[in-house]
Amino acid sequence: xxxxxxxxxxxxxxxxxxxxxxxxxxxxxxxxxxxxxxxxxxxxxxxxxxxxxxxxxxxxxxxxxxxxxxxxxxxxxxxxxxxxxxxxxxxxxxxxxxxxxxxxxxxxxxxxxxxxxxxxx
Numbered sequence: 813x814x815x816x817x818x819x820x821x822x823x824x825x826x827x828x829x830x831x832x833x834x835x836x837x838x839x840x841x842x843x844x845x846x847x848x849x850x851x852x853x854x855x856x857x858x859x860x861x862x863x864x865x866x867x868x869x870x871x872x873x874x875x876x877x878x879x880x881x882x883x884x885x886x887x888x889x890x891x892x893x894x895x896x897x898x899x900x901x902x903x904x905x906x907x908x909x910x911x912x913x914x915x916x917x918x919x920x921x922x923x924x925x926x927x928x929x930x931x932x933x
Contacts, residue, residue, distance in 0.1 A: 813919045813920070813921075814843070814920070814921070815834045815842045815843035815920055816843040818834070818843075818916045818919045818920060819832045819834065819843055819844065819845055819916065820845075821916075821919075822898075822912050822913075822915075822916050823845060825912070826900075826908075826909070826912055827901075828900040828901045828904035828905070828908075828909065829898045829899070829900045829901075829904070829909060829912065830884075830899060830900070830901070831844075831845060831846055831854070831897075831898065831899035832844060832845055832896060832897065832898050832899075832916070833846060833851050833854045833855050833858065833896065833897045834894065834895070834896045834916070834917070834920070835855035835858065835859060835894070835895055835896075835897070836893055836894060837859065837893040837894070837895070838859060839852075839855045839856035839858070839859035839860070840855065841854075841855040842894070854897055855897065858888050858895065858897040859895070861877060861879075861888060862874055862877065862888060862890055862895060865877055873890065874890065875889065875890050875891075876888060876889045876890070876910055876913075878906055878910075881902075882902070883902065884899055884900055884901055884902050884904070885899075885900045885901075885902065885903075885904050885906070885909070886898070886899055886900075887899075887900060887906070887909045887910060887913060888913075889910060889913035889914055889916075889917060891914070891917040891918070894917055894920065895917075896913045896916050896917055898912070898913055
């Protein structure tokens, strides 16, 4: 399942989530249900939030964040070099939204890394 399909599925099963962005470390969007500019801005801000949260602890890296606002809740979940941002209705269920983001990221195909032997051949 690719990122766009995973987002579509999350939005089908979650009544609370209304915006999702999947992005690479560094803030490059992979897929979203937002427009390109809005997805890029959201991904950059989310990546900065994760990077800042990492500075507040030694190890391991922060895996999830939640920000609560009057207009709704913002959730972040990281899995390796990828992360997902979800914007949800106020008073959404944090455990459920984080579970959905974990599942979304887990459904993405793993990128193949080149072995040292093939990289030098």
